Amino acid sequence: DIQMTQSPSSLSASVGDRVTITCRASQSISSYLNWYQQKPGKAPKLLIYAASSLQSGVPSRFSGSGSGTDFTLTISSLQPEDFATYYCQQSYSTPPTFGQGTRLEIK
């Protein structure tokens, strides 16, 4: 199975900050990488698919980049509603696997 490792596991930031979360795959997954946002008590929500494509309705302050084994999710200017847990997920091979999550907290 492909292992997905996110860093950091948790992050404190302020409204307006630029934030970057990293996801690393244990082998090359081309651009088959998706990002999800999960708020407390809610189901995950797809933010970015295929490494860099923004899901419809997702604010443009979210962006994704990377290919191969290293990927990033960037939030250009944090808003209060962005404080949540973020997960990466590879769709290169079965079983699909998730990173352990990055919890983004208010500083």
Place this chain on the structure above:
Amino acid sequence: EVQLVESGGGLVQPGRSLRLSCAASGFTFDDYAMHWVRQAPGKGLEWVSGISWNSGSIGYADSVKGRFTISRDNAKNSLYLQMNSLRAEDTALYYCAKGLRQWFGEMGDWFDPWGQGTLVTVSS
């Protein structure tokens, strides 16, 4: 509006069985693969099982293989997860999620949207 509504969760003793259901609406159900993803309390996401549009391709996580069975009824727009020989480590919120592709296992799939989840607690 695409909607997925899970049901069937509850408290069950170790070794017993439970059947989860997911009712889908707002899209052509038999055009898409469907998945179950779970989340243990306070933990991350774990894919459990997936099934293609016509049930022709199915997959399971190693942690549930041989104990869980996924199925679907396209006439009823419903997805199911039969869970047998339940263990304490199966305790989790179980989400139903729609895939992008028709076939389970295709590259470039993702989970969107997700239902609200149904809680399964395995305890004596």
